[in-house]
Amino acid sequence: MDNIPLVHASLGKQELAAVAEVFASGWPSGQGPQGKALEAQLKQRYGAGDAVAVSNCGAALHLAMLAFRVKPGDEVIVADYTFPAPAHAVRYVGATPVFADVRTDTGTVDPQAVADLVGPRTVGIIAVDTVGLPADYTELQAIADRHGLFLVEDAACAVGATYQGREAGALAEVACLSFHGRKGATSGEGGALIVTDPAIGADARQRSSFGIGSIYDQAQVIGLPIPRFTEIGYNFKLSDIAAAILRVQIDRIGELLERRRAVAAQYAELFADEELLAVPHVPLDRTHAWQSYLVTLDPTVDRAGVATDLRAQGIGCLHGTWASHLQPAFEARQKCPVSADLFQRNLGIPMHAELTENQVERVVAAVRTALRANSAHTRVLGGAA
Numbered sequence: 078m079d080n081i082p083l084v085h086a087s088l089g090k091q092e093l094a095a096v097a098e099v100f101a102s103g104w105p106s107g108q109g110p111q112g113k114a115l116e117a118q119l120k121q122r123y124g125a126g127d128a129v130a131v132s133n134c135g136a137a138l139h140l141a142m143l144a145f146r147v148k149p150g151d152e153v154i155v156a157d158y159t160f161p162a163p164a165h166a167v168r169y170v171g172a173t174p175v176f177a178d179v180r181t182d183t184g185t186v187d188p189q190a191v192a193d194l195v196g197p198r199t200v201g202i203i204a205v206d207t208v209g210l211p212a213d214y215t216e217l218q219a220i221a222d223r224h225g226l227f228l229v230e231d232a233a234c235a236v237g238a239t240y241q242g243r244e245a246g247a248l249a250e251v252a253c254l255s256f257h258g259r260k261g262a263t264s265g266e267g268g269a270l271i272v273t274d275p276a277i278g279a280d281a282r283q284r285s286s287f288g289i290g291s292i293y294d295q296a297q298v299i300g301l302p303i304p305r306f307t308e309i310g311y312n313f314k315l316s317d318i319a320a321a322i323l324r325v326q327i328d329r330i331g332e333l334l335e336r337r338r339a340v341a342a343q344y345a346e347l348f349a350d351e352e353l354l355a356v357p358h359v360p361l362d363r364t365h366a367w368q369s370y371l372v373t374l375d376p377t378v379d380r381a382g383v384a385t386d387l388r389a390q391g392i393g394c395l396h397g398t399w400a401s402h403l404q405p406a407f408e409a410r411q412k413c414p415v416s417a418d419l420f421q422r423n424l425g426i427p428m429h430a431e432l433t434e435n436q437v438e439r440v441v442a443a444v445r446t447a448l449r450a451n452s453a454h455t456r457v458l459g460g461a462a
């Protein structure tokens with residue numbers, strides 16, 4: 078039988094045609110006409126003050142920390158259960174990430190945990206839309222306002238999700254998007270900052286191109302104004318090749334998300350009576366972008382055993398995401414027990430827009446069998462499958 082991969086990027090003829098246009102234009106590098114058009118498209122989609130296209134979401138988070146002038150000695154509270162890019166970003170500028178535990182039911186950062194961690198050195202909060210599910214921004218914004226902190230939304234996985242009727246990617250003063258191949262819209266690698274304050278956007282755009290403006294623009298002006306390097310910048314530009322692909326992908330987001338939603342609904346229905354796992358919980362005031370589909374296994378289940386059984390049948394799976402505070406790089410002395418538990422028990426199963434109903438049925442049947450073969454409970458009871 079065919080393999081069923083965990084992820085599969087939906088890139089096709091339209092994207093190829095867009096790339097061909099860039100080749101013909103002679104400007105494949107960053108901050109050219111495609112990049113500008115993408116930024117305009119994102120700015121409009123999010124009703125934002127500015128949108129800055131960059132090389133990836135890690136760079137977007139780094140630029141956000143620089144724009145907020147985060148410095149050594151500062152603390153930034155970060156959601157713990159996530160790909161640990163937020164904590165990396167805090168460390169890039171020499172500051173200290175403080176890890177906030179997450180809600181048991183959603184895996185998103187727990188606003189009470191955040192409130193409890195605010196101290197004299199705290200300058201901001203980075204919340205994460207966990208594998209595509211928005212965090213509690215009403216509560217988080219209130220905490221930020223009460224203490225004069227910045228709030229960043231890591232919406233890397235959440236393009237297309239909503240919270241209380243608003244688009245993920247526009248739920249905080251700065252949002253960072255990812256267009257990595259595992260996300261809902263992709264150019265292979267890519268990212269963006271979506272900001273309310275145009276000054277933050279201008280700061281990020283400038284630093285993303287070695288601290289000077291667009292080289293493409295400079296070639297268009299009359300005369301010979303020579304830009305000066307007044308601060309150390311970075312090369313975090315998104316190529317115009319990637320920007321052209323993303324212009325198509327952003328337009329297709331509704332169609333691609335529709336398919337992911339159908340897969341999620343089918344999983345939820347087929348697993349409804351399964352006692353050895355819990356399917357994701359989506360609170361009524363928000364919608365999920367389904368970047369990943371994480372099931373939480375019963376404590377009696379040997380997750381590695383389940384994964385081995387699934388992979389032996391060509392079914393992709395993964396541990397889910399990370400408990401950041403447990404990663405050695407951060408030398409954290411804190412405890413986030415909920416995040417640590419989800420890190421132990423979650424399992425990511427295939428989720429992408431190309432999955433067929435038949436493949437979803439096969440995944441569910443294989444997971445059910447693997448759960449019984451790898452649960453201490455059913456093994457003790459005789460392992461009835």
Ligand SMILES: *Cc1c(COP(=O)(O)O)cnc(C)c1O
Nearest residue numbers: 133134135160162233255256257
């Ligand atoms: C994927 C991801 C990132 C990193 O995105 P890149 O574009 O690969 O840098 C950051 N944050 C979260 C929550 C992610 O899932």
